Amino acid sequence: MNGLPYYKAYPRDFIEGTIGMDFETKAAYRLVLDLIYMQGGNLPDDARYISGLLGCTVRKWNSLRGSLVAMGKIIVSGEFLTNERAIIELETLRKLQDKQAENRSRPNKFKDLKSPRFDQSEPEPKEAKASNAHVREAAADLSQKQNLDLRDLTKKLTEAADGKIQPHGSLVVGIILELINNGVDLEADILPTIRAVASRMSKPANSWAYFVGAIRDAYNNRIKAGEGLAKPATVTKIDVFALPQAEQERKLEFFLEQARLHRRWNPLLGALPWQDGCRIPEHLLKPNDGKGWQIIGVAA
Numbered sequence: 059m060n061g062l063p064y065y066k067a068y069p070r071d072f073i074e075g076t077i078g079m080d081f082e083t084k085a086a087y088r089l090v091l092d093l094i095y096m097q098g099g100n101l102p103d104d105a106r107y108i109s110g111l112l113g114c115t116v117r118k119w120n121s122l123r124g125s126l127v128a129m130g131k132i133i134v135s136g137e138f139l140t141n142e143r144a145i146i147e148l149e150t151l152r153k154l155q156d157k158q159a160e161n162r163s164r165p166n167k168f169k170d171l172k173s174p175r176f177d178q179s180e181p182e183p184k185e186a187k188a189s190n191a192h193v194r195e196a197a198a199d200l201s202q203k204q205n206l207d208l209r210d211l212t213k214k215l216t217e218a219a220d221g222k223i224q225p226h227g228s229l230v231v232g233i234i235l236e237l238i239n240n241g242v243d244l245e246a247d248i249l250p251t252i253r254a255v256a257s258r259m260s261k262p263a264n265s266w267a268y269f270v271g272a273i274r275d276a277y278n279n280r281i282k283a284g285e286g287l288a289k290p291a292t293v294t295k296i297d298v299f300a301l302p303q304a305e306q307e308r309k310l311e312f313f314l315e316q317a318r319l320h321r322r323w324n325p326l327l328g329a330l331p332w333q334d335g336c337r338i339p340e341h342l343l344k345p346n347d348g349k350g351w352q353i354i355g356v357a358a
Contacts, residue, residue, distance in 0.1 A: 065095045065144075065147065066147060072088070075131075078350060079129075082122065083122055083125050083126065086112060086114075086119075086122045086126070087126055087131055087132075089111070089112055090108070090112075090126065090132060090139070091141060091144065093108070093111065094132075094139065094140055094141050094144050095144055095148075098148065099140055099141075099144050099145055099148045099224075099226065099264060100135070100138040100139075100140060100224075100226060101138060101139045101140065102137065102138060102139075103134065103137055103138055103139050105119055105120055105123070108123075123139075128318055128344075128346070129318075129321075130142075130318060130319035130320065130321070133226070133229065133230070135225055135226035135229060136225060136226075138226060140226045142230050142232070145226065145227050145230055145264055145265045145267075146230075146233070146265055146267050148264050148265075149227070149263060149264040149265040149267045149268050150267065152263075152264055152268070153267075153268060208231060208235075208312070208316070209312065211231055211234070211235075211244075212228060212229065212231055214244070214249060215228065215231065215234060215248075215249070215252065215266065216228045218248075218249045218250075218252040218253045218256070219252055219253075219256045219262075219263075220253070220256050220257075221256075221262065222255075222256035222259045222261075222262045222263060223256075223262055223263050223265075223266070224262050224263065224264050224265075226264075227263065227264045227265035227266065228266075230265060230266070231266060233265075233266050233267050233270060234248065234266050237270070237273060237274075237277075241277075242273060242274070242277045243277070246280060247273055247276045247277040247280060248273050250276070251269060251272050251273045251275075251276040252269050252273070254272075255268075255269055255272050298310060298313070298327075299337065307339070307342060310327075310338055310339075310342055311342055313327065314331075314338065314342060314343070314347065317347075317351060318344075318347070321350060321351045321352065322351060322352050322353075322354055323348070323351045323352070323353050323354065324354055325353055325354065330348035330351060330353065331343045331347035331348035331351075332347065332348050333348065336348075
């Protein structure tokens with residue numbers, strides 16, 4: 059998708075999501091978001107290019123970049139920088155554009171119908187209504203509470219898509235986790251539907267949101283047919299601290315990455331980082347780990 063001349067902005071979300079940031083980091087984040095949308099979701103991770111547009115030194119940008127990545131505000135995807143919400147918004151826009159193009163290619167059967175009243179509008183797609191903050195919270199809770207191995211999930215989804223998902227979009231699986239949390243089955247509903255939809259696609263989707271409508275239809279059809287009514291949602295559970303040391307540390311590093319991204323902590327991993335009772339080895343922790351994090355299940 060080409061870059062956008064404008065995009066939806068959510069002032070309250072931005073203000074609430076940047077509380078605690080210093081002015082320089084907050085301003086850089088705002089401008090980097092603009093650049094990500096201008097580049098269609100994939101901003102080249104070129105320090106000289108970005109620092110020139112921001113009007114700062116390369117050294118300063120590298121410092122700001124590190125802070126934004128650590129806070130989960132921007133995501134590094136290969137040679138590009140992107141943003142979780144931007145991926146979802148751009149995918150929603152792409153689906154709308156594809157639908158409009160499909161409608162234009164069909165014969166106009168309704169040319170004699172009267173236009174709707176000026177105050178009548180089409181309903182917003184359900185995927186567009188979903189709060190990005192809600193999707194992110196569901197992803198954090200489900201992955202940490204159940205020790206869900208997101209790398210394994212991402213691998214299965216990517217294999218099912220067979221090249222029909224952009225690399226940066228494949229990393230953001232929050233919307234799929236929300237489906238699983240609501241009872242949609244990975245093996246019975248999600249993976250077969252992604253395979254079927256991907257086989258008909260001519261170009262890759264920007265995110266998993268592209269497949270959600272078809273997945274929901276498949277789930278509803280299965281339930282109506284009376285198949286798997288009593289089958290609960292299944293996830294891969296692991297006992298991290300029972301694993302061999304090398305595998306244990308790899309898993310713990312991944313859970314720490316998720317905690318840094320969502321600023322939420324699973325109490326099954328002990329107390330917050332750097333506090334008495336934390337079960338994470340200190341050599342895996344970073345100096346700012348635990349600062350401002352919310353413990354899952356404890357009101358903020």
